[in-house]
Amino acid sequence: MVTSVNLCGLKLINPVIPASGTFGFGLEMAPVYDLNVLGGISLKGSTAEPRFGNECPRIAECPSGMINSVGLQNPGIDVLVNDRLPALRSIYSGCIIANISGFSVDEYAECCEKAALAPEVDIIEVNISCPNVHGGGLAFGTSPKAAAEVTGRVKAVCKGKPVFVKLSPNVTDITEIARAVEDAGADGLTLINTILGMRIDIAARRPVVANRYGGFSGRAVFPVALRMVNQVARACSVPIMGCGGVASAEDVIEMMMAGATAVQVGAENLRNPMVCKEITENLPSVMDKFGIKDINEIIGIV
Amino acid sequence: MKKGLFTIIENRLIADKTWKMRLSGECHGFTGGGQFADIAIDGRFLRRPIAVREWDNDGFDIIYKTVGEGTEQLSRTKEGTVLDILTGLGNGFDAGRCAGRALIVSGGLGASPLFSLAKELVEKGKDVNVVMGFNRSSEIILEDEYRALGVKLTIATMDGSAGIRGLVTDAIMASGAEYDYFYTCGPKVMMKAVCGFCPTSGEASLEERMGCGCGICYGCTCHTKSGPARICADGPVFKKEEIIW
Numbered sequence: 001m002v003t004s005v006n007l008c009g010l011k012l013i014n015p016v017i018p019a020s021g022t023f024g025f026g027l028e029m030a031p032v033y034d035l036n037v038l039g040g041i042s043l044k045g046s047t048a049e050p051r052f053g054n055e056c057p058r059i060a061e062c063p064s065g066m067i068n069s070v071g072l073q074n075p076g077i078d079v080l081v082n083d084r085l086p087a088l089r090s091i092y093s094g095c096i097i098a099n100i101s102g103f104s105v106d107e108y109a110e111c112c113e114k115a116a117l118a119p120e121v122d123i124i125e126v127n128i129s130c131p132n133v134h135g136g137g138l139a140f141g142t143s144p145k146a147a148a149e150v151t152g153r154v155k156a157v158c159k160g161k162p163v164f165v166k167l168s169p170n171v172t173d174i175t176e177i178a179r180a181v182e183d184a185g186a187d188g189l190t191l192i193n194t195i196l197g198m199r200i201d202i203a204a205r206r207p208v209v210a211n212r213y214g215g216f217s218g219r220a221v222f223p224v225a226l227r228m229v230n231q232v233a234r235a236c237s238v239p240i241m242g243c244g245g246v247a248s249a250e251d252v253i254e255m256m257m258a259g260a261t262a263v264q265v266g267a268e269n270l271r272n273p274m275v276c277k278e279i280t281e282n283l284p285s286v287m288d289k290f291g292i293k294d295i296n297e298i299i300g301i302v
Numbered sequence: 303m304k305k306g307l308f309t310i311i312e313n314r315l316i317a318d319k320t321w322k323m324r325l326s327g328e329c330h331g332f333t334g335g336g337q338f339a340d341i342a343i344d345g346r347f348l349r350r351p352i353a354v355r356e357w358d359n360d361g362f363d364i365i366y367k368t369v370g371e372g373t374e375q376l377s378r379t380k381e382g383t384v385l386d387i388l389t390g391l392g393n394g395f396d397a398g399r400c401a402g403r404a405l406i407v408s409g410g411l412g413a414s415p416l417f418s419l420a421k422e423l424v425e426k427g428k429d430v431n432v433v434m435g436f437n438r439s440s441e442i443i444l445e446d447e448y449r450a451l452g453v454k455l456t457i458a459t460m461d462g463s464a465g466i467r468g469l470v471t472d473a474i475m476a477s478g479a480e481y482d483y484f485y486t487c488g489p490k491v492m493m494k495a496v497c498g499f500c501p502t503s504g505e506a507s508l509e510e511r512m513g514c515g516c517g518i519c520y521g522c523t524c525h526t527k528s529g530p531a532r533i534c535a536d537g538p539v540f541k542k543e544e545i546i547w
Contacts, residue, residue, distance in 0.1 A: 024518040028535070032303055032516075044520070052523070052530050057511040059521040061348050061372070068513060073520045073530060208511075218347050270514040270521075271348055273388070274305055 001284050002294035005039070007239055007262050008162035008187050010122055012039035012095050015252060015295065016280050019243050019266035020045050020099035020125065020166075021070065023276075025084040030091055032273060037280045040095030042190075042241075042264060043084070045127050046115070047100075048107045050076040054132060060199040060208035065218025065245070066267055067197050069211035071132045072101050077111045081118045089120040099125045099166070100154075101133070108140075108150050113157035124161055125241075126154050129168030129193035131215045141168040141193070144180035151184035162187040164241060167232075169221075170196050174228050175235040182236045189232060190241040190264065192225045218267040221245040226258045233259020233300050247275065249282040253290065259300040303516050304331035304390055308361060310383050313376075318440040319368050320411070321377050326361040331390025334397070335418030336487070336507055336539050339364060340388040340515035343379075346372050349388065351515045351534070353415035353487075353507075355444075362389070365414040365443060391515050392538050395419040395485050395505060403429040405481035405504075406453075407470050407496050409488020410436060413444045415507060416487050424451050431479035432456070435492065439464035454479070471499045484542075494547045506545060507538045 003014040017040040023029060026041045035041065053073030060067040074080070080098065088096060098115035102108035108126060115121050128141035128150055140146045147165070155163050165181045167174060169192040178189055194215025199208040207213070225244025233240055242260025246252060247268040255263045268275045283295075292298055308327035316322045325339075332354060339362065340349040350372045352364045368374045379385075397419060404423050406416050413434050423430045430453040436442050438461045448455050457465030458473035466473045470492060484504035486496045493506040510533045513521030517535025524533055525546045531537060 022514075022519060024520075028517045052525065053520065056522060056524065058523070059348070059511045059513045059519075061346065064347060066347050066513065068519070068521055070520050070523075073523055267347075270519050271342065272305075273303070273514060273516055273518065 001287060002296065003283055003287070005261055005296060007095065008123070010095055010162070012262060014039040014280050014283060015256065015262040016276055016283070017042055017097065017241065017262055017264045018269055018276050019264035020127065022266045022269040026088045026092060027084065029273065033277045035092045036094060037277050038094055039262060040097055041092065042097040042099050042125055043080070044074055045072050045099040045101045045130065046074050046077045046080045046111060047072055047102060048077055048111050050074065050079070055210040057209050058214070060214065062197070062199060062216060062218065062220065064220035065216055066270065067199055067209060067214035067216050068194070069132045069209040069214035071211065072130055077114050081114055085118050085120040095122045096120050097123045097125050099127055101127045101130055105150055105153050109153045109157050112154040116158040116161045121161065123164055124154065124158050125164045125166055125190055126150060127166045127193070129166050131168070131170060131194055131196045131213070132211060138168055138170065141177065142171050144177050147177050148180040148184035151181045151186050155185035164188040164190050166190040166193055168193050169224060169228055175231050178232040178236050182238050186238060188239045188241065189236065190243055191232060192221070192228050192244045195221055195224065217244065219245045219247050222251060226255060229255060229260050230258040230302065249279050249286040252279060252283065253286060253292070253298065256295065257298050257300070257302045261299055303388055305386070305388050307384050308387050310379060310381050310385065313379060313381055316365070317443050320365060320441065320443055321368070322363060322365050323376070324361065324363040325385065325387065329357050329359060329361050329389065332357045332362065333390065334394030335422060336394035336415045337390060337392045338538065340391055341376070342386040343372050343375055346375070348513065349515060350376065351391070351512050355414040355417050365411060367411055388515060392534060393536070395507070395539050397422045397426060399505070400428055400483040403481045404431065405474065405479050405484040405500065406430065406432045407474065407484060407486040407488070408434045409470060409492040410441060411443070412487030412507070416485060417444060417447065419485055420448065420451055420453055424453060430454070431477060431481060433458065433470050433473045433477055433479070435459070435470035435473065435488065437461065469495070471495055474499065497542045497545065504542045505539050506542060508533050508540060509538065
């Protein structure tokens with residue numbers, strides 16, 4: 001049985017990857033289980049400067065999901081490169097994905113170049129879709145022109161390392177952005193980031209999260225993510241990391257049938273920190289149940 | 303952090319909207335008082351982080367208040383039900399920082415996570431003064447349990463229906479407690495007042511809406527004097543000198 005996948009020439013032992021922002025820098029989970037069971041790890045998003053992020057509350061419960069408005073809290077790209085990456089590589093041999101955000105095209109380029117120069121980094125994931133930060137992220141992810149500009153600049157400084165661009169679902173036509181990014185040189189696409197949402201504390205008569213709105217994720221968004229992955233897979237030819245509401249090995253297979261080459265698991269890590277490990281353990285028996293001998297044979301078959 | 307299955311062997315109302323739950327299961331995740339468990343509740347996406355009162359080899363118990371749908375549902379969960387729980391979360395109080403005379407100040411449910419600490423301090427031979435504040439007598443919890451430890455106990459209620467009428471800071475003064483270190487857990491405004499009132503060093507247990515409860519999502523970060531800190535993983539207990547209120 002084959003569970004390994006090829007992502008832009010990189011061999012992943014399986015398609016399972018904790019999504020950025022839901023697994024810290026991987027190191028936090030190292031005492032809990034051996035990270036080497038994971039095909040890849042997408043690290044917490046980094047920016048040029050350290051960021052505190054948004055004020056608390058940053059979290060709201062929703063039916064079959066949650067809202068977060070963390071707001072890109074991170075210690076900055078230099079701490080990532082000098083501290084977190086070497087520490088993670090010393091215990092993890094799989095695919096390390098550096099997730100990068102910015103507030104200007106120059107900042108994206110500067111951060112991505114630093115990440116690409118780090119020998120530990122296998123893939124650069126450019127986040128143009130964070131809904132929680134004003135003037136950054138999402139501003140680039142909702143305009144095909146701006147998305148293409150960021151992609152082109154980042155691609156030029158990434159020294160041949162694969163560049164994935166993480167797309168927002170908060171757009172009218174995700175294929176339009178996806179095609180623009182592909183045409184600008186992206187080696188792959190990650191989708192979807194969170195859907196902009198809101199909860200109100202009716203007793204207090206105010207929004208639950210301090211930032212008013214936040215990114216909605218969790219099982220509830222799976223059908224939306226699946227649909228968008230399928231649309232983009234049919235419109236583009238670069239590989240896709242499918243993301244959004246994935247919680248089981250069956251979901252991984254469904255996402256791959258929709259067109260994903262690898263699958264990111266996000267919010268589910270927050271309710272079950274063991275879920276990625278459990279999915280990797282369950283994947284072979286679920287493949288067997290559905291008569292799948294090589295997981296690559298199902299990519300994009302629907 | 304450990305993930306395990308625990309069976310409810312007791313779930314009963316012990317005070318106004320306040321429940322005690324005893325959970326049985328393999329319990330090796332906890333190392334100190336002030337840590338918490340993160341409990342999965344059927345039909346709710348996120349777990350509910352709840353402070354642990356006491357633990358032993360066979361399980362642990364929690365005291366919780368029904369404040370929303372999740373905890374309401376927990377209160378209706380029958381004995382015998384098996385729950386999926388993350389244990390051993392958070393740093394807990396540091397009994398080692400008290401040289402000889404400890405002051406423990408709780409507000410409401412804060413009496414629960416401070417209980418194991420009080421027990422540990424007593425076992426270490428420290429002189430322990432406990433001041434517990436509640437809104438009214440119907441909310442009082444753990445009075446007998448604290449008395450059984452042999453600590454000096456002073457109770458304050460806001461409405462005067464039990465003990466001293468007034469704030470915990472009034473009760474600290476009235477108790478005449480002498481101490482070289484304090485520990486506090488309760489409403490934020492109370493802990494801020496305690497940290498301002500007590501001239502000694504001490505520590506307080508902070509609270510926030512959490513996502514993961516184990517330090518991977520950065521959903522509960524607070525400002526501290528040494529930078530951003532995750533309340534779930536770097537806390538919930540912080541030294542008074544570190545806290546920015």
